[in-house]
Amino acid sequence: MSKLILFNKPYNVLSQFSDNKNTSGNSRETLKDYIPIPAVYPAGRLDRDSEGLLLLTDDGQLQNKIANPKNKMSKTYWVQVEGKPSDTDLQKLREGIELKDGMTLPAKAKQIEEPDQLWPRNPPVRYRKTIPDTWVEITIKEGRNRQVRRMTAAIGYPTLRLIRYRIGSWTIDGIKPKQYLELVL
Secondary structure (H helix, E strand, O other): OOEEEEEEEOOOOOOOOOOOOOOOOOOOOOHHHOOOOOOOEEOOOOOOOOEEEEEEEOOHHHHHHHHOHHHOOOEEEEEEEEOOOOHHHHHHHHHOOEEOOEEOOOOEEEEEOOOOOOOOOOOOOOOOOOOOEEEEEEEEOOOOOOHHHHHHHHOOOOEEEEEEEEEOOEEOOOOOOOOEEEEEO
């Protein structure tokens, strides 16, 4: 039997259990501040400045199935962008977009209302009174470094807030920030 932990990672938390690259002398929050379960490891990463679903497991095969880009497990993100992208802008994401490290696979992308289950971010997102913001749902099947942020920037709409909502069939539904759900598979 394998353990699978669904963690709703808050903003500014590292997706690892130790902070071995911190040279500032200030301690940064890591998974050990929230997950007291021994011998589980992240299946993939979520940037420190991103929030939402992070999966952890004690099963190496499951970890590989989730994290390995060759398996193309889909991931859905709620993305708050600066500005108001048109459907033509989002179509570029649907067709695949050229980034510095090559063409992305086609993504699913649509404008959405602000998610109902959204929580306040600490610290809050900086807004500009003269520029509107929009929520977009983006689903990808690859996981390059900061890919969603680079994709929205490439079409002219910088990401203000990024929340991973879903990986495969697992979601953050019912899991509050800083909390986790433990499943036995």
